[in-house]
Amino acid sequence: MTAQPLLSVRGLQAWYGRAHILTGVDLAVGRGEVVALMGRNGAGKTTTMRAIMGLLDRRSGAVAFDGRDVSALPPHRIARLGLGYVPEDRRVFTDLTVEENLEVGRQPPRDGAPHWTPERLYGLFPNLAEMRGRRGGRMSGGEQQMLTLARTLMGNPSLLLLDEPSEGLAPRIVQQMADALRALKAEGLSILLSEQNLAFAAAVADRASVIEKGQIRFEGPMRTLLEDEAVRRAYLAV
Amino acid sequence: MSFYLVQFLSGLATAATLFLVSSGLTIVFGVTRIVNFAHGSFYMLGAYLGWSLVERWGSTPLGFWGAVAVAALAVGLLGALMEVGLLRRLYRSPELFQLLATFGVVLVVQDAASWIWGSEDLLGRRAPGLRGSVDILDQPFPLYDLVLIGLGPLVLGLLWLLFNRTRWGTLVRAATQDRDMASALGVDPARLFTGVLFLGSALAGLGGALQVPREAVNLHMDMAIVVEAFVVVVVGGMGSLTGAFVASLLIGQLQAFGILVFPQITLVLVFLFMAVVLVIRPYGLLGRAEDAPPTAASPGPPLIAAAGAVRWAPALLLALLAAVPLVAGDYALIVLTEVVILALLAASLHLLIGLGGLVSFGHAAYFGLGAYGAALLVKHLAAPMPLALAAAPLVAGLGALAAGWFCVRRSGLYFAMLTLAFAQIVWSVTFQWYGFTGGDNGILGVWPADWAAGKAAYFWLTLALAGGALLLLRRAAFAPFGYTLRAGRDSALRAESVGIDVRRHQWLSFALAGSAAGLAGGLYAFSKGSVFPTLMAVPVSVDALVMVLMGGIQTLSGPVVGAALFHLLETEAMSRTDWWRLVLGTIILVLVLAFPKGVAGFVRDLWTRGRDA
Numbered sequence: 126m127t128a129q130p131l132l133s134v135r136g137l138q139a140w141y142g143r144a145h146i147l148t149g150v151d152l153a154v155g156r157g158e159v160v161a162l163m164g165r166n167g168a169g170k171t172t173t174m175r176a177i178m179g180l181l182d183r184r185s186g187a188v189a190f191d192g193r194d195v196s197a198l199p200p201h202r203i204a205r206l207g208l209g210y211v212p213e214d215r216r217v218f219t220d221l222t223v224e225e226n227l228e229v230g231r232q233p234p235r236d237g238a239p240h241w242t243p244e245r246l247y248g249l250f251p252n253l254a255e256m257r258g259r260r261g262g263r264m265s266g267g268e269q270q271m272l273t274l275a276r277t278l279m280g281n282p283s284l285l286l287l288d289e290p291s292e293g294l295a296p297r298i299v300q301q302m303a304d305a306l307r308a309l310k311a312e313g314l315s316i317l318l319s320e321q322n323l324a325f326a327a328a329v330a331d332r333a334s335v336i337e338k339g340q341i342r343f344e345g346p347m348r349t350l351l352e353d354e355a356v357r358r359a360y361l362a363v
Numbered sequence: 364m365s366f367y368l369v370q371f372l373s374g375l376a377t378a379a380t381l382f383l384v385s386s387g388l389t390i391v392f393g394v395t396r397i398v399n400f401a402h403g404s405f406y407m408l409g410a411y412l413g414w415s416l417v418e419r420w421g422s423t424p425l426g427f428w429g430a431v432a433v434a435a436l437a438v439g440l441l442g443a444l445m446e447v448g449l450l451r452r453l454y455r456s457p458e459l460f461q462l463l464a465t466f467g468v469v470l471v472v473q474d475a476a477s478w479i480w481g482s483e484d485l486l487g488r489r490a491p492g493l494r495g496s497v498d499i500l501d502q503p504f505p506l507y508d509l510v511l512i513g514l515g516p517l518v519l520g521l522l523w524l525l526f527n528r529t530r531w532g533t534l535v536r537a538a539t540q541d542r543d544m545a546s547a548l549g550v551d552p553a554r555l556f557t558g559v560l561f562l563g564s565a566l567a568g569l570g571g572a573l574q575v576p577r578e579a580v581n582l583h584m585d586m587a588i589v590v591e592a593f594v595v596v597v598v599g600g601m602g603s604l605t606g607a608f609v610a611s612l613l614i615g616q617l618q619a620f621g622i623l624v625f626p627q628i629t630l631v632l633v634f635l636f637m638a639v640v641l642v643i644r645p646y647g648l649l650g651r652a653e654d655a656p657p658t659a660a661s662p663g664p665p666l667i668a669a670a671g672a673v674r675w676a677p678a679l680l681l682a683l684l685a686a687v688p689l690v691a692g693d694y695a696l697i698v699l700t701e702v703v704i705l706a707l708l709a710a711s712l713h714l715l716i717g718l719g720g721l722v723s724f725g726h727a728a729y730f731g732l733g734a735y736g737a738a739l740l741v742k743h744l745a746a747p748m749p750l751a752l753a754a755a756p757l758v759a760g761l762g763a764l765a766a767g768w769f770c771v772r773r774s775g776l777y778f779a780m781l782t783l784a785f786a787q788i789v790w791s792v793t794f795q796w797y798g799f800t801g802g803d804n805g806i807l808g809v810w811p812a813d814w815a816a817g818k819a820a821y822f823w824l825t826l827a828l829a830g831g832a833l834l835l836l837r838r839a840a841f842a843p844f845g846y847t848l849r850a851g852r853d854s855a856l857r858a859e860s861v862g863i864d865v866r867r868h869q870w871l872s873f874a875l876a877g878s879a880a881g882l883a884g885g886l887y888a889f890s891k892g893s894v895f896p897t898l899m900a901v902p903v904s905v906d907a908l909v910m911v912l913m914g915g916i917q918t919l920s921g922p923v924v925g926a927a928l929f930h931l932l933e934t935e936a937m938s939r940t941d942w943w944r945l946v947l948g949t950i951i952l953v954l955v956l957a958f959p960k961g962v963a964g965f966v967r968d969l970w971t972r973g974r975d976a
């Protein structure tokens with residue numbers, strides 16, 4: 126990890142209406158690093174991602190991306206700085222074709238981040254290449270998940286916020302997804318991914334942060350988490 | 364035969380204008396989810412601006428078409444301005460507040476247009492080079508209308524290209540579907556929306572400017588067109604441009620031939636058509652379920668029955684009001700009587716909107732049915748006042764029971780449009796059935812019985828009856844009936860899964876709200892001594908809506924506060940200035956921007972915040 130992390134989150138708090146969901150989250154993702162944000166259902170993983178992205182009405186705390194304070198920016202400004210967000214619920218634009226979905230995500234090339242074109246993405250996700258003209262609403266869950274990821278990559282992000290990429294996918298697709306993420310990592314992309322699936326996280330992540338009740342309870346190398354059964358039982362076991 | 368062909372062609376020309384205006388409306392609605400009442404005002408402004416520019420430049424074809432284009436662009440800029448200055452601040456407010464805001468714009472534009480162009484009808488110059496007519500099977504047909512007929516499909520084609528073949532169009536379609544996701548991908552929704560408002564308003568302005576050679580420009584164009592455009596959008600299916608095109612064609616023909624076949628019910632025909640379409644095809648001709656707007660009323664915080672000293676506030680208010688005749692003069696009593704009646708009207712509408720989540724655009728129908736029910740009994744059967752007053756809620760309740768059966772089968776904007784359709788049907792029947800209702804001459808001589816003839820006596824009577832009805836409505840809100848209504852509003856699916864027949868409760872609430880409005884109407888008839896079809900026309904429905912929204916839909920006191928505020932403001936502004944619409948519209952805009960939760964909601968927030976602190 127270099128001296129200054131690409132993404133640094135300090136004391137992040139967030140609310141849904143009156144419900145206080147995050148009570149103080151600290152996170153850091155270094156350049157080229159893959160960090161897994163682990164935790165049970167309702168622990169605050171999705172809220173953390175949405176809060177970083179500026180998608181919540183009420184949040185407080187410090188979020189710095191690439192040395193810039195982004196805690197008060199609207200989502201589109203954050204996205205244009207190179208922070209790519211892939212939501213868990215695969216919000217593809219169902220009325221738009223695969224090509225049009227990619228077009229929505231397109232942004233100018235960015236220094237220090239891999240540059241993506243539809244053709245390159247079709248290489249990474251061969252399934253999508255076969256259905257360029259198909260509407261998002263007529264794709265399977267796995268295909269939609271690939272499209273959501275590809276769509277975000279069209280913005281040439283330097284950091285991906287990836288919310289539960291393996292959720293609800295068939296094992297074969299999960300394997301493809303893990304391969305894709307390793308390929309992205311090899312391109313130099315930094316990734317913060319939220320996961321409940323320990324095996325999947327272990328396959329791609331360097332470090333892990335475990336969240337429970339809106340706070341980070343464990344932070345360390347992935348290997349340590351794998352070996353520390355007490356932490357796993359306390360915060361991850363269902 | 365040739366006569367029918369010409370009639371068909373003139374139907375097509377009408378359809379072209381309708382399509383221009385309604386395509387703009389459907390685009391704006393699709394993206395912003397705002398029911399933009401001001402769309403008709405932009406059409407009217409397009410006509411006025413077009414008239415002025417055509418007077419100046421319109422002697423040559425280039426000048427004429429340049430004038431039309433400049434008018435459309437100028438109106439587009441005004442639309443963009445409205446987005447930046449007003450709507451942008453309200454995207455996070457309840458959708459109804461956005462509607463209220465656009466209604467404020469309608470009022471302001473009305474007076475602004477009247478100030479600039481006067482209230483006389485303006486006749487424009489005809490298009491140079493297109494003044495003549497062509498013979499079609501020996502029947503003359505205006506050349507200009509032929510151009511309009513061609514313009515409809517041309518605009519449809521251009522819009523299709525814009526939305527399907529450009530990046531801007533793709534982004535708009537994406538943001539239409541999922542605003543948050545688009546912004547998380549780096550798309551600035553605000554800028555996109557400004558552009559959409561520009562486009563939509565420019566289309567309205569174009570439609571207006573193109574009318575200059577065809578018809579007189581006047582101050583009534585705005586409401587007339589916006590209601591028709593809503594019908595087109597709903598019949599075609601929300602958000603569907605092709606649907607709007609098809610619906611425009613059908614409604615254009617309906618108007619062209621309806622006048623030949625059913626001259627007696629021309630006014631009803633369009634609304635009857637819409638009602639039939641909605642009953643058969645719930646989402647319009649080409650609409651899809653997923654494009655349907657969500658229920659307009661968003662779930663609010665739970666209603667809390669007032670506790671402690673506040674609990675006695677209504678009783679105290681009643682006592683205070685009852686004492687007013689001891690000190691006030693006749694004029695004040697007349698105004699106050701009206702306030703009490705309107706409070707009941709607003710509260711009855713609030714039962715639907717606030718508790719049921721059902722936004723009615725046609726609540727005036729039941730106010731009018733009550734008023735006419737009472738007045739007709741007096742006129743035809745010489746019924747005494749108590750009997751007539753008792754009949755008012757009955758007649759209106761039965762009317763609401765019948766209309767409600769259809770309306771509650773749909774939700775959201777479709778429900779609103781069905782209520783509007785029924786209100787327009789009731790209004791047109793009243794308006795056109797001279798033999799029974801007196802048509803637009805109304806019914807005169809509906810005076811109270813001798814014992815209630817004094818202003819004070821009638822005020823007390825009104826206070827007793829309306830107050831009683833208000834307490835009943837409040838009781839219903841906190842009864843299990845009210846809980847089930849709110850459950851159905853917040854999640855119809857979950858309510859149904861625990862065994863609640865949501866539709867039946869909505870139907871009952873519709874009838875209850877209708878009969879309460881009917882009582883208000885009956886009281887109103889006797890307070891004025893006369894009834895007119897205007898009582899059940901669109902502006903009254905809109906007024907009632909404004910009262911509810913001004914007060915805020917999240918409290919039971921809201922509609923009462925809103926009615927008082929609205930009526931006093933209106934009366935005060937009307938007595939002091941000719942520009943009362945401008946004043947009222949401005950006040951609405953300021954209120955909406957300052958109190959996005961309504962006045963009563965704002966006060967309650969202050970109250971709870973004060974206690975929390």
